[in-house]
Structures are given as structure tokens and as C-alpha cells.
Amino acid sequence: MTDPTDLPERRPRTVGRLSRRAVVAAFGAAGFVALPAWPDKTWAADAGPDAPGGPVLDTHPATEPSGTHVRDVGGTNVVFQYGTVLPAFDGWRTHEPTREYLSLDRRWRFRFDPGNRALGEGWESPHFDDGAWGLIDVPAAWDLLDTPGFASQTAAFGKGTAFADGYAWYRTVVDIPASWRGRHVRMAFLAAGYSAEVWLDGRYLGKHEGANSPFALPVSGALRPGTRQTIAVRVFRRASYTDYTAATPQPVTDDHQIPYKPVDYWPYAGLTRSAWIEAVPQVTIAKLLVVGASGKLEARAVVENHGASDFDGYLTLDPGRASGGRSAVAAARIPAGSVGVVTVSVPIPGARRWSPGSPHLFTARAALTARRPGGPRVDTLSARYGVRDVSVGDAELRLNGRPVFLKGLNWHEETAAHGRAMTPVEYDKELGHIRELGVNFIRNCVYNRHPYVYDWADEHGVMVMDDMDTMWLNTAQEKLQTERYGLARALALTMAWNQHNHPSVILWGLQNESEIDTGGAPVYRAWLADLKAAVKAVDLTARPVTWASSTSNDPAFDIADVIGFNEYFGYFHGKDADLGPTLDAVHAKYPGKPILITENGTWSVAGTHGPSTTQGTEEWQAASFEAHWAQVAERSEFVAGFTYWVLKDYKQRAGYNQNYNGISVMGMLTFAEERPKLAYEAFRRAAGPRAV
Incomplete structure (x- = not known):
């Protein structure tokens, strides 16, 4: 598997010619790679047989089974899986003609x-x-x-x-x-x-x-x-x-x-x-990577040729209605059995920026034609995009050059009726709470969501921290994943590749509360550096990376672009008032980095009322949130936001909460009925120090 840290920088090479339809920067496929060979049967597993009478364990090959890796194709890093380019998954909602x-x-x-x-x-x-x-x-x-x-x-x-x-x-x-x-x-x-x-x-x-x-x-x-x-x-x-x-x-x-x-x-x-x-056709656009920024659209069409003959044609890019841009054409020459990347850069002077208050979206459409512009159409692929810029500087997280404060929620993708196989109606109801609460940010803790969620966030102007399943690993697993098995790296690559075009995704989350054993900091740092290199290798927009650390004294915070940690002062440890001094100490150690509270919350049993000092009451849950929110808002010059744990009570099979049938009652809403607790209204009232 290719190590992303060994990849060269992405520098498009000009080998095509100017479009006949518009004066734009247009490049043909600049270099190719052969489609990787792929085994036609399962690999030998290295796991031993299950113990008699014990639980069934799955078998594993020497490395994660999809063969996920990244290759430089003419200056663009492309993700491969199962011997082909990892394709766009828009077929769940969009059918190309x-x-x-x-x-x-x-x-x-x-x-x-x-x-x-x-x-x-x-x-x-x-x-x-x-x-x-x-x-x-x-x-x-x-x-x-x-x-x-x-x-x-x-x-x-x-x-x-x-x-x-x-x-x-x-x-x-x-x-x-x-x-x-x-x-x-x-x-x-x-x-x-x-x-x-x-x-x-x-x-x-x-x-x-x-x-x-x-x-x-x-x-x-x-x-x-x-x-x-x-x-x-x-x-x-x-x-x-x-x-x-x-x-x-x-x-x-x-x-x-x-x-x-x-x-x-x-x-x-x-x-x-x-x-x-x-x-799809033998010559097909497997993926369309798009970046809208600084008045132009840069599109990179990853083209596979599964046929026995070389392809010599053109790729036409339409930047979309209301973008102010005109279609452009670039040469597309892809040898048989190969992958190439065709790059087109188009001015889009009419494209308004994407932001939570104005979530403007456009649809770019790429079309392959044979031999000549306007010739027989071979394949098409569209991609939605927004024009926006995310950056970090002077302890600020910035969207379109302006500092942003994230009023955020963690949420689990499940309903009582369908579990994780949610329907569009259920998504709309669940995510509707986010709009009602005045939230501008969600953290997809701790796994990728259905594509519906990213589309919804794009359309409704809700910023997203995307997460993957790397939760609660210890030093031994971090070492195994980095040095041999590679599943964590595969999850990072596919997360950044699949969600690349979504303007709502502003942060990549690398892990959640993974352990740092005594003496394990070097392994932990190497693991996170590997994951960061993976997402940076394929993200043309260079989104910041962060993670939900279990400690405010994480030995790898220097690697993060945004410092993120989970804190439960006044619940699991310490007092509510400990948060402010902790934030001050982290800022003093890393004065140039913005800080994000990736989790904070308590719990209450719905309908249980009493003093705000009594654990388990709705009053206590609401008061705890208000105390933490106030300490964060007072430090908005270096704290980029607060992400509450959690929108709704949720199911879990861990060895606690069995007396509630496995339902964690940390939500602002109940699990099945989605009835609000007092914390819901307290959170709705909370106003951030600035908005975008």
C-alpha cells in the first residue's frame, strides 16, 4: 500500500490546448497509470480458528481486504479500491444518461x-x-x-x-x-x-x-x-x-x-x-473532483479505460447555471487498461460564495466525447459544489476569510423504527431539529453518514466535521494499523475522497478518544500523522484536520490544525468551572491554534425534575450546558466552537445502561418519541459570539 507521505505535490501539467468555446486553462490527461491487477479469489486469512464454544470471529487477510491505496496520476492523487478507481456513489440519487x-x-x-x-x-x-x-x-x-x-x-x-x-x-x-x-x-x-x-x-x-x-x-x-x-x-x-x-x-x-x-x-x-x-461505458468518468474558489472552478475528471483500445477524445466541462462560467473543452487521451486525469479550470465570475447564511450550490457536468468536440457522447458525470474557503490562522477558524464560531451538535444516525437504515422522511425530521436549534455545525460522530446527510448539509448551510470509525483504539491497534493492516488509513482516504466535493464539510476528524498508553505517545503520533497525510493527499481544498481527544493534554496536538477535545468537567471529573482555566492553559501552550470542544454534555431521565445540583434531573443537564457554554463563549477569540453531546438519546450495547434497555439518556431529546428535555430549550437559546 502506498504511503501518502511519499507522494509528490499535486502540480497540474499543461499538455492540452485552449478551449474552442471559452478562453480557459484546460489540460489534457497528464500521465497515466495502469489499472491495478486484482485477485479473483479471497486471500488467505492469518487469523486462527475460533475457540470451541467461543464467539465467532471474522477472518482477516494480511492487509485490509479492499486494497485501498492512493496513486499519483499525472499530478492528482487518486484513490483505488478492488483494482479500480473508487467511483462516485451518486447512483443512489442521480442516474447519468x-x-x-x-x-x-x-x-x-x-x-x-x-x-x-x-x-x-x-x-x-x-x-x-x-x-x-x-x-x-x-x-x-x-x-x-x-x-x-x-x-x-x-x-x-x-x-x-x-x-x-x-x-x-x-x-x-x-x-x-x-x-x-x-x-x-x-x-x-x-x-x-x-x-x-x-x-x-x-x-x-x-x-x-x-x-x-x-x-x-x-x-x-x-x-x-x-x-x-x-x-x-x-x-x-x-x-x-x-x-x-x-x-x-x-x-x-x-x-x-x-x-x-x-x-x-x-x-x-x-x-x-x-x-x-x-x-458504465468501457471508457468512463469514475470520479469528478471539483474545487470552487477565487472566482474559478477547477475540475479533475478521473477517467478509466477498461477497453482494449486507446481512447482519444475530449472532455467538456459545464460549470453550471448561475456560475457565470462557460463550457470548456480539454483533450482526453487514455491508453487501454489505464487511468488518466483530465483537468479543466474555468472562470466562474457569477458564482456566489457558499456560507451558512447563503448556501449557494452549483452543478458541474463533465462529458466525454469521442474524436472531436460535439462527437459521439461516451460518458457523463455531474457533481455539485460550492465556492468557499476554509482556513486557520491566529487561533481562528475562518470561512471565506472571516472567523466563525461553531454552535454544534453531535448526533447518531439511527431511529427507533429503522436503526441506521433511516428513510429520507426520518432524516428530514431528525435534521430538522438542527435547524430549529439554531445550529450551524454538526459532528458526524464517529462514522461516515449516508450521502443524504452531506447533501442536506450543503443545501441548508450547516457545516460538518466528518468522522470515521477510529474510536477507542489503544497503542497496539494504532501500531498494527499504521505498520501493517492499514484499515484506519483506508477509512481516512475514502472519507476524504467520497466527501471531497461537499462545501459543508469543513473539518476532517481523525479519531475519537483513542488511548495513549504509558510510553505510547510515539506510536500515537505516528498513527495520527499517517491519517493526516492520507486525507491531505487527496483533499485538493486542504481542509483542516482535528480529532476528538480524550484529554486536553494530548501529546499530538501540534499535528492538529484545530485542537479538538472532549470534556466532561462536573460530570466524569472535576467541576464545571474547570473548563475555563483548562482552555486558557491549552491556548497558552498552542497560541496560534483554534480550539474546538468536540464533546460536552451530561444526562437526564426525561420527566425527572429537581434542583439543578441533582444529577439526573433535566434541570441539572440544562444548567451544566449553560455553565460550559458561557466559559467557551467568553473565550471566542481562540475557541472556535462548542459541540454538544448529544442531540438525542441513543442505543448502545456497551456494558452499562442495561437498566434502560441499552439507551443512553445523554440526549436533549428522548430516543423513540423525540420529546425535548429542558436542555433542548437551553441550547436553542444559546447565542454564539459571532455568525457567518
Whole structure:
């Protein structure tokens, strides 16, 4: 796997010619790389067999199974997975006219495999009889397949499919159109928790690890257009504990997985987001990277040639209505079996800037044509963008050159009815609270969200800190991930690549409360430096990086662009009034860096009232927030914002809160009914010292 720190700087090379339609800077594909070879069968695993009678553990290859890495293609760093460019996942909402789509959102055959016997019995084979299996919707979380009382705060903990772990299988049949002959075809999944292996008509396509990141598997080698074929998916979830209801639950861990041990949010299992098959031309625009800044649009079209003949044509870029820019054309010459990048820079004098108060958006559209401008159209791909700039300086976080104060919320992506497989109506209701509360910032703790969320934030002017699953690692896991397995780096690369074009995303979050063992600071620093290098390698806009540290004395804060830490003064330790002096001490040590409170909060049981000094009352929760907010607002010259923990009560399988059926009551809203507590109104009233 390529180390991002070894990559050269991105410097476009001018090898094309000026557009015939507009006087712009236009560049052809400047250098190519061959499409990587990819194994056509699973790799040998290095994990030993499960202990007799013990929990089922997943197997792992020597390095994370998708082969995620970054390569310099003509001065642009491109992310590869499964032997191809990691493509845009816009097919969940946008269907390009040059492509064909087959939705896999449907009812599938479903069966648990608690004894891990399925591979020996041929469950992946198209000839296997699954007629006796049950049914499950895709998308859905199998946790809610049969768990009565899942949303109740008084139901018994530890029962139902919410606690079914190990392997489960999905099967469906699809009619492959005959028109797909000669096309490049991939199967896309927006999420599979925790890991997934995929077969088409018994042929193994690949494995993905990471519960909340999308992936796309090339299927052309297994495809038989004009026939009916069987898709089989084996999904794995590790148990959190050997016995969920034991007086002292024993955790189940796996050093290769992220997170490697039980965490305090619910690890929803199954195919929890949409899936589809996409047939694209042999010469295709896999990804369109766009940057809007300083009155111009720079677009880099990553073009794959899966065919046997060299491609010699043009790429036309339309910067979008209301941008004030005109279409431009650049040469596109991509050898057979290669990847190239075509760069076009277009003035957009009419494009207004994106900001929370004015979230202006534009749609850039790239079109490949053969031989000549206006010739036969080969492929198209569009991307939405905004014109904005994020920077850090003099202890300020700045948007479009102006200091910004973030009034923020943490939130978990789940509802009582559907878990993490939320519907658009549920997203609108959940995110509607954010607007009602006057929030201008959300932290996607501690995993990537459905693409709907980033689109919503772009449209509504809500800034985003994107996070990934790197939560509660210890020194041993940090070392393993950095030096050998590489899953943490893969998650960082795919996060920055997938969310690159969203103007709402202003910060990359690298980890949450990972441990710094005695003597482990060098390993911890090397791990964070590796993750920072990964996101910086592919982000053309150079967004700042931060993380949610468990301490205000983090030994790697010098690496961060924005200092972020979680603080629970007056709850887990110390007094509420300790926050102010702590912020002053951090600022004195790092005077040029802005500080962001990435978490603070307490808890209350809805309907419990009493003095504001009594823990667990709604009054105490509200008063604690007000005390912390005041100390932050007083220091807005170097504190960039405050992110409350958490919008809504949430489910978790950690070994506490079992008396509430696993519901953490730290939210401002209740879990199922979404009723507001007193903290909700206190937060709504809180005014930031400045706005953008």
C-alpha cells in the first residue's frame, strides 16, 4: 500500500490546448497509470480458528481486504479500491444518461449462520435452494428484524435479533440486461455492517471491511448479460460480549477491526443502506473532483479505460447555471487498461460564495466525447459544489476569510423504527431539529453518514466535521494499523475522497478518544500523522484536520490544525468551572491554534425534575450546558466552537445502561418519541459570539 507521505505535490501539467468555446486553462490527461491487477479469489486469512464454544470471529487477510491505496496520476492523487478507481456513489440519487442502473433495494432471502457452516454447504452457489429462508428488506438493520421492545426504555436487554452476531447471509436473483455486454459493471453498497463478502453466481467478488463506508466491486468477469444471476452476500458482526446479560460482561475483541472492542453506540448489522448495480461505458468518468474558489472552478475528471483500445477524445466541462462560467473543452487521451486525469479550470465570475447564511450550490457536468468536440457522447458525470474557503490562522477558524464560531451538535444516525437504515422522511425530521436549534455545525460522530446527510448539509448551510470509525483504539491497534493492516488509513482516504466535493464539510476528524498508553505517545503520533497525510493527499481544498481527544493534554496536538477535545468537567471529573482555566492553559501552550470542544454534555431521565445540583434531573443537564457554554463563549477569540453531546438519546450495547434497555439518556431529546428535555430549550437559546 502506498504511503501518502511519499507522494509528490499535486502540480497540474499543461499538455492540452485552449478551449474552442471559452478562453480557459484546460489540460489534457497528464500521465497515466495502469489499472491495478486484482485477485479473483479471497486471500488467505492469518487469523486462527475460533475457540470451541467461543464467539465467532471474522477472518482477516494480511492487509485490509479492499486494497485501498492512493496513486499519483499525472499530478492528482487518486484513490483505488478492488483494482479500480473508487467511483462516485451518486447512483443512489442521480442516474447519468450514459449509464444503466439496477436497484438492489428490495426484499432478499435471509438466514443467520451461527455455526459458520454456510461456505461448506454452498450457500453462495446459484444452485443452492434457499426456499426455506426468511426474508429481509434491503436496506435494513437485522437488529430490528425481530427484537420486540427495541425502542423501549423498560424492555428486557439482551433478547432478539439485535443480539444476533456472527455471520448472516443474503441472497437475491437479478435479470442482467443483454445491453450490458461490453460495459464495465460494478456492484455498489452504501454500507454493510460490519464486513461483507460478495458472490455473483458463486464467483467471489471481494470483501469489504468497515461498517459505514461505501464500496463498489467490479463484476464484469462474473457477469453474463441476458441471463438471470444470483447474488449472495455474507455479512459479519462481531459480538460485543460473550454474554450480554452477565453481571460482569466479558468483551469480545479483535485487534484488526475498527473499533476493535465494544463501544458505546449501537453497531447495527446488515445491508443498512442502499445497493445497486451500475453499468458504465468501457471508457468512463469514475470520479469528478471539483474545487470552487477565487472566482474559478477547477475540475479533475478521473477517467478509466477498461477497453482494449486507446481512447482519444475530449472532455467538456459545464460549470453550471448561475456560475457565470462557460463550457470548456480539454483533450482526453487514455491508453487501454489505464487511468488518466483530465483537468479543466474555468472562470466562474457569477458564482456566489457558499456560507451558512447563503448556501449557494452549483452543478458541474463533465462529458466525454469521442474524436472531436460535439462527437459521439461516451460518458457523463455531474457533481455539485460550492465556492468557499476554509482556513486557520491566529487561533481562528475562518470561512471565506472571516472567523466563525461553531454552535454544534453531535448526533447518531439511527431511529427507533429503522436503526441506521433511516428513510429520507426520518432524516428530514431528525435534521430538522438542527435547524430549529439554531445550529450551524454538526459532528458526524464517529462514522461516515449516508450521502443524504452531506447533501442536506450543503443545501441548508450547516457545516460538518466528518468522522470515521477510529474510536477507542489503544497503542497496539494504532501500531498494527499504521505498520501493517492499514484499515484506519483506508477509512481516512475514502472519507476524504467520497466527501471531497461537499462545501459543508469543513473539518476532517481523525479519531475519537483513542488511548495513549504509558510510553505510547510515539506510536500515537505516528498513527495520527499517517491519517493526516492520507486525507491531505487527496483533499485538493486542504481542509483542516482535528480529532476528538480524550484529554486536553494530548501529546499530538501540534499535528492538529484545530485542537479538538472532549470534556466532561462536573460530570466524569472535576467541576464545571474547570473548563475555563483548562482552555486558557491549552491556548497558552498552542497560541496560534483554534480550539474546538468536540464533546460536552451530561444526562437526564426525561420527566425527572429537581434542583439543578441533582444529577439526573433535566434541570441539572440544562444548567451544566449553560455553565460550559458561557466559559467557551467568553473565550471566542481562540475557541472556535462548542459541540454538544448529544442531540438525542441513543442505543448502545456497551456494558452499562442495561437498566434502560441499552439507551443512553445523554440526549436533549428522548430516543423513540423525540420529546425535548429542558436542555433542548437551553441550547436553542444559546447565542454564539459571532455568525457567518
